[in-house]
Amino acid sequence: MLSLLQPSKPSAKRRTAPKTSQVNLKADLYLLTDIDIPWVPEGEQRDRGDRREEMHELFRCALVDRRLTFTEIRGSRGERLEAAVSLIDRLISRHAGK
Secondary structure (H helix, E strand, C coil), rough: CCCCCCCCCCCCCCCCCCCCHHHHCCCCCCEEECCCCCCCCCCCCCCHHHHHHHEEEEEEHHHHHCCCEEEEECCCCCHHHHHHHHHHHHHHHHCCCC
């Protein structure tokens, strides 16, 4: 899955459980990257290269089970970037028009 927002570094403050109203928040856009390019390990963030099909299906099912609208991104790295930017630009344009 493509993460467009990098998680912030944890603060020194103790974190509390999210409020019930925050648990059900949904993003406006979810991007699921296909496994059609070679796997490259990225430290602890990317693992299980030997189980790509299984992991991709788990991510896809998680999105479907939660009834989240998502777009699968395929192609070369450049094509993926171009597709993601285009989708994000359209989303921003729609929100700007409201």
